[in-house]
Amino acid sequence: MSENHQLFGVQDLRARLSERGYKMTPQRKEILKIFVEHSDKHHMSAEDVYNLLRKSDSEIGLATVYRALDLLSELGILVQVEFGDGCARYELNTADPKVHHHHHLICVKCKRVIEFEEDLLDDLETTIAEESGFRILNHEVKFFGYCKDCQSQS
Amino acid sequence: MSENHQLFGVQDLRARLSERGYKMTPQRKEILKIFVEHSDKHHMSAEDVYNLLRKSDSEIGLATVYRALDLLSELGILVQVEFGDGCARYELNTADPKVHHHHHLICVKCKRVIEFEEDLLDDLETTIAEESGFRILNHEVKFFGYCKDCQSQS
DNA sequence: TTTTCTGCAAACGATTTGCATACAC
DNA sequence: GTGTATGCAAATCGTTTGCAGAAAA
Numbered sequence: 103m104s105e106n107h108q109l110f111g112v113q114d115l116r117a118r119l120s121e122r123g124y125k126m127t128p129q130r131k132e133i134l135k136i137f138v139e140h141s142d143k144h145h146m147s148a149e150d151v152y153n154l155l156r157k158s159d160s161e162i163g164l165a166t167v168y169r170a171l172d173l174l175s176e177l178g179i180l181v182q183v184e185f186g187d188g189c190a191r192y193e194l195n196t197a198d199p200k201v202h203h204h205h206h207l208i209c210v211k212c213k214r215v216i217e218f219e220e221d222l223l224d225d226l227e228t229t230i231a232e233e234s235g236f237r238i239l240n241h242e243v244k245f246f247g248y249c250k251d252c253q254s255q256s
Numbered sequence: 257m258s259e260n261h262q263l264f265g266v267q268d269l270r271a272r273l274s275e276r277g278y279k280m281t282p283q284r285k286e287i288l289k290i291f292v293e294h295s296d297k298h299h300m301s302a303e304d305v306y307n308l309l310r311k312s313d314s315e316i317g318l319a320t321v322y323r324a325l326d327l328l329s330e331l332g333i334l335v336q337v338e339f340g341d342g343c344a345r346y347e348l349n350t351a352d353p354k355v356h357h358h359h360h361l362i363c364v365k366c367k368r369v370i371e372f373e374e375d376l377l378d379d380l381e382t383t384i385a386e387e388s389g390f391r392i393l394n395h396e397v398k399f400f401g402y403c404k405d406c407q408s409q410s
Numbered sequence: 411t412t413t414t415c416t417g418c419a420a421a422c423g424a425t426t427t428g429c430a431t432a433c434a435c
Numbered sequence: 436g437t438g439t440a441t442g443c444a445a446a447t448c449g450t451t452t453g454c455a456g457a458a459a460a
Contacts, residue, residue: 125414125459148449163417168450176364181400184338188425189449207390210330218384223397230372230399236361238401243377245384246335247392279434279439302424317442322425342450343424 110134110179110194118177132160133170137180137194144204144217145183145191178239185215195240205243211252264288264333264348272331286314287324291334291348298358298371299337299345332393339369349394359397365406 115134116126136154140146146154152167171192174180180192185208196203203223207216223241231238269288270280290308294300300308306321325346328334334346339362350357357377361370377395385392 120460123414127415127459129416161417165418165451166416169415178364178401182340184340186336186338186344190340207384207388207392209390210332210393216388216390218388227399230361231401234361234370234372235404235407236363236370236399236401237407238361238399239364240401241397241399243395243397245381245390245392245395247332247385247390247394250389253389253391274435277439281434281440283441315442319426319443320441323440 110138115177115179118179122177124173129160129162129166130170130173132162133167134174134179137192141194144193145185146193147189147191149189151192181240181242183242185213187213203241203243205245207245207247207249209249209252210246211248214249214251216249264292269331269333272333276331278327283314283316283320284324284327286316287321288328288333291346295348298347299339300347301343301345303343305346335394335396337396339367341367357395357397359399361399361401361403363403363406364400365402368403368405370403 112131112134115130119126119130132155133151136151136158137146140154143150148164148167148171151171152162152164155162155167171180171182171190175182175192178195181195183191183193183206185191185206204217204219207218208214209216223243227238227241230236266285266288269284273280273284286309287305290305290312291300294308297304302318302321302325305325306316306318309316309321325334325336325344329336329346332349335349337345337347337360339345339360358371358373361372362368363370377397381392381395384390
């Protein structure tokens, strides 16, 4: 299992699936494709993915989308992100430490989410992995506070 | 607005509420009390809080609990944490940088959540605050990967 | 051919909301 | 008094599940 330093392709998907006894299906392929093609769009929900699929003629059921997102996360191809807006969101896992990690500032008042770049946690990740025995795929950092607007309103 | 370096008390609650035009109510007081008295129990869901309330005679409706948790988060007294287990969880915001931040390792396979101590992000927090204009109340870090058990199963 | 996967629709469960009443200020 | 909060029940909405048919390996 080579550490993957590119965005994921169909070949990675096939390998990771069979490695764990899962099957390659056109639906799973399509759903991964959506993420690769929309890697600019961050944090897509199941609904978002479902809608993008329908736009490109793919008649994939919503339940299948949910199951695939779950599976792709388990495989380390996607990562789940939550902003407290009531739905799970997913992104391609940028396993390459040279690829910028982007993290989030969340306003506790207006719930606005702002992204920022940050890549200072890789050393910490290594330490944690050694101490815990985890094989770490990714990390996520969120800062909670009041955004500029909500500060000036009070 | 002094930086609060203690766990929150009723006086903090009253101050923060009136500061923003909200009212002090026995329900809000009771709910905060639950968190202070159970500060050992991390990440409680609305249901958890509701059940603890009922055990201590408080007849507070579940909807009120939800509304209060949301409000207390907005006030920076609680912080919301999510583990992808389908419900939002809350903890007292430990605003004191000397109080250990505890963060989470989440297994993408079995969904196990493991806590760890970490307090290396305070400098980063200061930088981010300056650059973004956010007034930061707290931060949260999650690492995703495979736990020991799930690694050996594959 | 055996096991896994999909699609649909129904079930579920956490959270939200409308509204009448009660309460804080 | 006035505006906000509560409680209940109903509504909502994201997500999961059961099951029969379809498709990988």
